[in-house]
Amino acid sequence: MMLALLLVAAQVGTDPRLDRLDPDTRAQVTTVLDSARHVGLPTEPLIQRALEGATKAAPGPRIVAAVRRLSADLGVARTALGTEASAPELEAGVAALRAGAPSQVLASLRSVRRHPLTMALSLLADLVASGVPADSAAAAVLALAPKARDADLVEFRRAVERDIALGAPPGAATSVRVNAGADIQSAGSTPGAQPRPRRP
Amino acid sequence: MFDQEDDVVQRVIQQLRRPVGIDPALDARVMQAIATPRPPARGLWPWLAAAAVLVSLIIWRPWSRSSEAEAATFQFVLVAPQANSVSLVGDFNDWDPKRSPMRTANGIWATVVQLAPGRYRYAFLVNGAEWRADPSAPTIPAPDDEFGKPSSVVTVGGTGS
Numbered sequence: 001m002m003l004a005l006l007l008v009a010a011q012v013g014t015d016p017r018l019d020r021l022d023p024d025t026r027a028q029v030t031t032v033l034d035s036a037r038h039v040g041l042p043t044e045p046l047i048q049r050a051l052e053g054a055t056k057a058a059p060g061p062r063i064v065a066a067v068r069r070l071s072a073d074l075g076v077a078r079t080a081l082g083t084e085a086s087a088p089e090l091e092a093g094v095a096a097l098r099a100g101a102p103s104q105v106l107a108s109l110r111s112v113r114r115h116p117l118t119m120a121l122s123l124l125a126d127l128v129a130s131g132v133p134a135d136s137a138a139a140a141v142l143a144l145a146p147k148a149r150d151a152d153l154v155e156f157r158r159a160v161e162r163d164i165a166l167g168a169p170p171g172a173a174t175s176v177r178v179n180a181g182a183d184i185q186s187a188g189s190t191p192g193a194q195p196r197p198r199r200p
Numbered sequence: 201m202f203d204q205e206d207d208v209v210q211r212v213i214q215q216l217r218r219p220v221g222i223d224p225a226l227d228a229r230v231m232q233a234i235a236t237p238r239p240p241a242r243g244l245w246p247w248l249a250a251a252a253v254l255v256s257l258i259i260w261r262p263w264s265r266s267s268e269a270e271a272a273t274f275q276f277v278l279v280a281p282q283a284n285s286v287s288l289v290g291d292f293n294d295w296d297p298k299r300s301p302m303r304t305a306n307g308i309w310a311t312v313v314q315l316a317p318g319r320y321r322y323a324f325l326v327n328g329a330e331w332r333a334d335p336s337a338p339t340i341p342a343p344d345d346e347f348g349k350p351s352s353v354v355t356v357g358g359t360g361s
Contacts (some may be wrong), residue, residue, distance in 0.1 A: 017294055048291040049346075052321065055295040056331065056347040066346035088318035092355065095319060098344045115358065122319050122355035126338040150357025157338075198274050200337035200354035 015047055025050075025060035029067050036071045041078065042087035046071055073097060080106035081117065092121035099125040100134035105142065112146045119150040123157050130161055131170035140178045271314045272356055276322075276334065281307030283326045288313065290322025290351075297325050315356045323351040 015033070018026045029050045033043045046067050053063035077093030078085055080103040085093065093106055101124050109117055120141050127137035144156060156177060163173035276288050286309040287297035293313070302309040302324075309324075321340060324332040333339045333350035340351040 045291075048295070048321075051295040052291075052351075053347050055289055055297070055325075056349045058347040062346060069346070092319045095344065095353070099341070116317070118317060118319060119355055119357040122353070126353070126355075129338050129341045154355075154357065198272055200274060200276065200334060200352065 017047060017051060020054040021050060021063065022060055025063055028060075028064045032064070032067050032071050036074070039075070040083070041071060041074045042090060044087060045074065045091050070094065076103065077106065079103070081110055085110075086116065086118070088118040089116060089121065092118045092125070095125035096121040099128035099137070101125075101128075101138050105138045108142055109145055112142065114146075115150065117145075119153045120145050120148075123153045126157055127160065127170075127174060130157075130164055132160070132174045133171050136171045136174050140174045143178050270358055271316045273312055274315050274354065274356070275310060275312050276302070276324075277308060277310045277336070278302065278324045278326075278332065278334070279308055280324075280326055280332075283307075283309065285327055287325045287328075288322060289325055291318075291320040292322070297328065315354070317356045317358050319353060319355045321351050321353055323349065 014026065014030050018029060021029060029046070033046055036043050036046055049070050050063055050067050053066055058066075073094040074090050077090045077097060080097075081089055081093050096106060097103070105124070106117075106121070109120055113120055123144075124137050124141045127140065128134050132140075140156075141153075144153060148156070159177050160170075160173045163177065164170050168176070278286055280286055283304075286302040286304070288300040288302055288311050289295045289297050292315055293299035300311050300313060302311040304310075322334070324334065326332055331349040331351075334352035334354075337352040337354055340353055345351060
């Protein structure tokens with residue numbers, strides 16, 4: 001009877017989506033979630049990482065390790081971006097940190113950009129993933145961040161990726177596109193144009 | 201013909217020149233109506249106030265999250281002529297293959313999803329077993345891919361920035 005009550009009590013705080021995990025993995029992930037919640041970190045990214053692991057049929061220990069690592073990185077990102085950072089900013093900050101951006105770059109971005117940092121941080125991570133050296137990517141994003149809109153940053157990434165696909169060295173492609181700043185000013189939506197679904 | 205018209209005109213003029221007979225008590229009634237205080241039109245103001253509140257709520261929509269208001273429509277496409285089924289799974293649908301099944305036309309699989317601003321990991325699940333990244337989007341790099349299956353990433357920015 002007492003055991004049943006304890007089990008019920010333990011289940012009360014568990015997100016029902018985590019029922020896709022095996023009981024042991026679920027319990028460990030729930031512990032990580034509780035710790036994150038206790039220090040004010042967003043838990044939804046952690047839940048999604050656990051669900052990704054479950055859908056990809058990853059072993060329980062690997063899922064727990066991924067969730068723990070993400071929780072720790074969210075904490076580092078918050079230290080760099082400040083306690084006011086939103087959950088999407090923190091997730092993008094984690095991606096930028098894992099791509100090799102120093103914490104100081106994140107803090108600098110916070111100081112120079114008025115808009116939310118999610119797109120700028122993602123651009124940094126995506127440029128590095130495209131082969132751009134981390135320091136070049138950071139310099140480019142810091143140069144663009146003060147004035148570029150989110151749509152401009154998306155267009156910038158696509159332009160760099162196009163240049164790389166055409167054979168340009170990643171670092172050089174980034175530098176050229178940063179210097180040709182006029183290219184990023186024309187990415188806004190056309191007035192009166194019909195809204196169409198975007199592509200990733 | 202002109203004589204007839206002149207006759208009509210003369211009759212109209214005579215009619216207009218007739219003195220107007222006004223009731224002698226009219227002035228007194230007008231002054232009394234002005235002096236009497238009008239009761240407030242209670243029936244109208246509550247409705248006007250309610251309408252104003254309703255319009256404010258419709259414009260403000262406090263029940264909708266701002267992220268929902270900024271949600272953008274994204275189309276995901278995968279060319280897989282040999283596939284029998286393709287599902288889109290990611291951070292936006294709890295990685296549940298049943299939530300976003302893709303439709304095909306001549307081997308081109310597509311689906312449309314509403315996404316609020318944020319950074320999302322996602323992948324295509326082909327035939328319920330084969331994982332594919334989106335060839336038209338940035339791929340999750342190896343150090344960030346803990347599960348050994350390819351994934352892509354899409355970032356949704358704010359509309360106002």
